[in-house]
Each structure stands twice: as C-alpha cells, then as structure tokens.
Amino acid sequence: MAANAMVLSSRASAQDEDYLATPKPAPWQSPSAETVAQGRTDFNKHCAPCHSENAKGNGPELKVIPGIKPKDLTKIAVHNGGVFPFQDVEDTIDGRKLVPGHKRFDMPFWGVNFQQPGQEFSPASESQAKKRIDAIVDYVATLQQP
Numbered sequence: 001m002a003a004n005a006m007v008l009s010s011r012a013s014a015q016d017e018d019y020l021a022t023p024k025p026a027p028w029q030s031p032s033a034e035t036v037a038q039g040r041t042d043f044n045k046h047c048a049p050c051h052s053e054n055a056k057g058n059g060p061e062l063k064v065i066p067g068i069k070p071k072d073l074t075k076i077a078v079h080n081g082g083v084f085p086f087q088d089v090e091d092t093i094d095g096r097k098l099v100p101g102h103k104r105f106d107m108p109f110w111g112v113n114f115q116q117p118g119q120e121f122s123p124a125s126e127s128q129a130k131k132r133i134d135a136i137v138d139y140v141a142t143l144q145q146p
Contacts, residue, residue, distance in 0.1 A: 031138035039139030042132055046110065055143045070107075077144040084144055089137045094129075110136075 031039075044053055049061035055073035062068060077084040091097045095109030112120065114129035 031135070035135045036139050036142055038132070039135035039137070043136050043139050046108075046113075047136065050107070055140065073140050074143045074145045076140070078146065084141045086137055086141070089140060090133055093133050093136055 043051075043055075047055075048059055050059045050065070050068065050070045051057055051073055052059040057070040057072045059070065062070070076089065080088075092107075094111030095107065096111045110133055111129050114132045115121070115125040116128060119125040
C-alpha cells in the first residue's frame with residue numbers, strides 16, 4: 001500500500017511539473033499559397049511604402065521621411081546564421097514587444113493597427129491581427145536570398 005502511494009505521489013508530482021512547464025511552440029508548418037498571397041497583399045499595402053515591393057528597404061515613402069533606413073528584408077536569414085527567425089520577425093511587425101536593436105517608434109504597431117475597429121484587444125481581434133502578421137512573416141520568409 002505504501003508503495004502504491006509513493007507511485008501515485010511521484011506521478012502527481014510529474015504531472016504538476018508538466019502543468020507548470022512553459023508550453024512548447026507548435027512546430028513550423030509550410031504556409032499555404034493562400035496565406036502567402038494574403039501576406040504579400042498586406043506587405044505591399046502596409047510595408048512596401050518604406051521597405052519597397054522588393055523588400056530591399058528603398059520604398060517611395062523614404063523621400064518624405066528623412067533619416068529612416070529600413071532594413072533589407074531579403075537578408076534576414078543571412079544575418080541570422082542562415083535561419084529565418086519567425087518569432088523575432090513577428091514581434092517586430094507586431095510592434096508591441098520591445099525587440100533588442102529595433103527602435104521603438106520607427107515603424108507602426110501593426111499588432112494594434114490590424115485589429116478590428118471598436119473591438120481592439122478582444123480575443124477575436126487579437127487573433128485576426130496575429131493571423132495577418134503571421135501571413136506577412138510567411139511572405140517575407142519566401143523572399144530570403146543568400
């Protein structure tokens with residue numbers, strides 16, 4: 001009986017530790033063509049004015065915004081050891097999380113701007129904004145060059 005109690009106790013302890021552990025992110029899956037197309041549409045509308053449609057950082061808006069030098073988004077993986085940092089790019093586009101090396105106000109907070117007007121910060125609106133940002137991230141990932 002004592003042995004059974006010990007086994008149950010150790011199982012409960014392991015379950016408690018699993019419960020407290022930080023959840024692992026879902027494995028990355030290749031985005032659908034539809035997701036990449038939506039990302040391209042949002043990128044061309046919202047990002048290309050500064051980053052340009054070719055994502056090299058020479059968009060037409062720079063003529064009226066002095067001192068801004070957008071990054072060449074086609075070289076993100078190159079500057080990250082050959083790995084595209086999906087989460088870092090998502091955080092940068094979202095704009096609400098401080099990203100080391102990224103100035104706080106040098107681009108819009110798309111995590112807020114992509115939300116449904118009048119429903120900002122609701123779970124549905126947050127989900128919609130995240131979905132659009134993820135689509136842009138997936139699109140930018142397709143633009144990576146050696």
